[in-house]
Amino acid sequence: xxxxxxxxxxxxxxxxxxxxxxxxxxxxxxxxxxxxxxxxxxxxxxxxxxxxxxxxxxxxxxxxxxxxxxxxxxxxxxxxxxxxxxxxxxxxxxxxxxxxx
Numbered sequence: 001x002x003x004x005x006x007x008x009x010x011x012x013x014x015x016x017x018x019x020x021x022x023x024x025x026x027x028x029x030x031x032x033x034x035x036x037x038x039x040x041x042x043x044x045x046x047x048x049x050x051x052x053x054x055x056x057x058x059x060x061x062x063x064x065x066x067x068x069x070x071x072x073x074x075x076x077x078x079x080x081x082x083x084x085x086x087x088x089x090x091x092x093x094x095x096x097x098x099x100x101x
Contacts, residue, residue: 002042006034 005012009031010023026034037044043052051057062076 001044003039003044006044 001011001013006026010025013022013024014020015022034044040046040050045053047053047057047061059076066072066074
């Protein structure tokens, strides 16, 4: 995701599977976080070495960390459910502290 995908109070994304364009409202705390991230030329998140996070790179890094922490039972796909749950809690005015727990 690049900085040009962020507009005021929303981010614009395109679903990979369907090609459907989505406009997702930004939570105020997420917007604050974006303000402190250095504005790299194209992508918002890069690795500490400056590499762009592709899906395959994310899976590779996640697998490395799982091995380092003996956590083979965790999968990247499971993070979707966590994001959906967090989004639901935010929509229901739950505080980030509650979501983190």
